[in-house]
Structure formats: structure tokens, C-alpha cells
Amino acid sequence: MTRFSMRRRKFLTATAAGVAGTTLAGCDVFDPLLRPGHPVRDAMAGANALTEAAQRLLLDDNALAREFSASEIRQGMRPNGSTDPTDIDYLIAKQNDFAFYRLEVGGLVESPASYSLEELRNMPARTQITRHDCVEGWSCIAKWTGVPLAAILDEVKPRDSARYCVFHCFDTYGGAGLYYESIDMIDARHPQTILAYGMNDAALPVRNGAPLRVRIERQLGYKMAKYIRRIELVDDFSRLYRGKGSFWADLGYDWYAGI
Ligand SMILES: Nc1nc2c(c(=O)[nH]1)N[C@H]1C(S)=C(S)[C@@H](COP(=O)(O)O)O[C@H]1N2
Numbered sequence: 001m002t003r004f005s006m007r008r009r010k011f012l013t014a015t016a017a018g019v020a021g022t023t024l025a026g027c028d029v030f031d032p033l034l035r036p037g038h039p040v041r042d043a044m045a046g047a048n049a050l051t052e053a054a055q056r057l058l059l060d061d062n063a064l065a066r067e068f069s070a071s072e073i074r075q076g077m078r079p080n081g082s083t084d085p086t087d088i089d090y091l092i093a094k095q096n097d098f099a100f101y102r103l104e105v106g107g108l109v110e111s112p113a114s115y116s117l118e119e120l121r122n123m124p125a126r127t128q129i130t131r132h133d134c135v136e137g138w139s140c141i142a143k144w145t146g147v148p149l150a151a152i153l154d155e156v157k158p159r160d161s162a163r164y165c166v167f168h169c170f171d172t173y174g175g176a177g178l179y180y181e182s183i184d185m186i187d188a189r190h191p192q193t194i195l196a197y198g199m200n201d202a203a204l205p206v207r208n209g210a211p212l213r214v215r216i217e218r219q220l221g222y223k224m225a226k227y228i229r230r231i232e233l234v235d236d237f238s239r240l241y242r243g244k245g246s247f248w249a250d251l252g253y254d255w256y257a258g259i
């Protein structure tokens with residue numbers, strides 16, 4: 001295999017003892033059948049500091065995640081995490097099929113903007129069939145359609161100081177607070193990073209994140225924020241929530257969940 005996965009294996013061996021005692025709180029269940037050495041298991045095992053450095057060093061920033069053919073979509077996309085938010089702002093946004101929804105994009109940008117769903121649907125779209133890997137230990141192949149995040153960034157013009165894109169969501173998960181996630185500018189501009197409004201040739205359903213969710217195809221499922229209300233460009237995370245840049249990272253998960 002590649003040099004990159006060899007290094008990750010070595011790192012894993014070194015940390016395996018430490019990892020064995022870690023409680024995994026994300027999603028619902030930890031599937032013990034995931035083999036050590038499986039990339040999803042590696043990501044869960046906290047090899048991500050190394051994974052991030054290694055991926056940034058050894059992989060092309062624009063290397064694509066594997067795409068599948070339509071015949072490989074075996075079932076509907078399994079919903080997970082929040083599946084029917086009852087937060088008041090979400091219920092308001094949901095009225096009339098999200099007719100009054102606007103995605104806000106601001107923070108460290110020269111031209112803050114907002115977009116209706118119709119405006120987003122009228123922008124050049126990308127469709128991709130990819131596999132979603134949840135830290136819980138399940139995967140699902142689905143077809144996603146949306147606007148490349150890079151196209152939105154080109155319009156709002158991030159300032160030089162902008163280092164991360166933060167996705168602020170409508171939903172409170174498990175009473176633990178509002179869901180949010182973030183990615184660096186390399187993942188933000190990756191060709192497969194899209195703001196998806198369509199899934200399996202239909203409008204994105206509420207259970208999978210309507211009206212808009214992000215796809216970040218080289219990372220684990222929890223990075224793929226659903227129910228996005230606002231994108232904020234920031235230079236660091238210290239002002240946000242508990243300062244780790246992600247709902248799950250604030251609870252002890254890795255911020256970088258590369259697979
Ligand atoms: N806003 C929000 N985004 C979220 C979650 C959530 O609870 N709220 N769960 C995450 C997790 S753990 C996974 S696996 C995927 C699930 O996406 P799906 O419901 O389309 O399967 O969404 C991610 N994004």
C-alpha cells in the first residue's frame with residue numbers, strides 16, 4: 001500500500017493501548033466488528049492528527065474520494081443524528097418548503113451574501129455518488145447534488161486571514177447544544193465539497209438535512225453538517241462554542257476526521 005497508510009499503521013500500533021480505553025460517545029453505537037486497520041476504525045482510533053498531516057503532505061489537495069455508479073446505490077440514505085429538528089428557527093424556515101430560507105455567508109469575507117434555495121439551485125451544480133462512513137460503523141452510498149462551496153467562496157471573497165469555513169446549523173442535538181462543524185480552506189475548495197440540496201434525484205429530505213447540508217467526501221459522516229443556516233469564515237475557533245471548531249470535537253472527537 002501507500003507510504004501514507006503504512007505510517008498510519010505504525011502510529012496506530014503505538015497508540016492502540018491508549019485508544020482501547022476511550023469511550024466513543026458520538027452517534028449511537030460503536031460497532032466492535034470494525035477491523036483495526038480499516039480506515040474508519042483508524043479515524044475513530046484517534047490517528048487523525050497523523051492522518052491530517054500525512055494527507056496534507058502526501059496527497060494531492062484535490063485528490064478525489066471514490067465515486068460510484070448508480071447501480072451501487074443499494075438503499076435509501078440512512079438518517080442519523082438529528083432527523084427532525086424542532087428548533088423554532090428551523091420550523092419557521094421549513095414553512096412553505098423553505099420558500100423564505102436564506103443561507104447566510106459572512107465573517108472574514110469581502111462581500112457577505114445570502115442565497116435562497118432557488119438561487120442556489122440556479123447556480124452550476126455538481127452531482128456525485130459517494131460513500132458516507134459514520135463513526136458508528138455503517139456506510140451508505142448515495143447520490144448528492146449541490147453547489148460547489150468553491151463557487152460560493154469565489155463570490156463572497158474570503159479575506160487572507162480566513163482559515164476555516166464554519167457551518168452553523170439549525171438543530172440542537174441531544175440537548176448538548178447547536179450543531180456546528182468546520183473545515184479548512186483546502187477541504188472547502190475541494191471539487192467534491194458541495195452544499196447539497198438534492199439526494200438520490202429528489203429534493204434533500206428533512207431527515208437528511210433539508211434544505212442544505214454539506215458533503216466533505218474525504219472525511220467521516222459527522223463533518224457533513226446538515227440543516228445549515230449560516231457559513232462563517234473565521235481565523236480561529238476560540239470564540240465559538242467550546243472552542244474546538246465542531247460539535248463533536250467539543251465533546252472530545254477529532255476535529256479532522258479524514259478517511
Ligand atoms: N446538523 C447536524 N448535522 C449532522 C448531524 C446532526 O446530528 N446534526 N449528524 C452527523 C452524523 S454523525 C452523520 S453520520 C451524518 C448523518 O447524515 P444522514 O442523516 O444523511 O445519514 O450527519 C452528520 N451531520
Ligand SMILES: [Mo]
Binds near residue numbers: 027080133134136221
Ligand atoms: Mo455519524
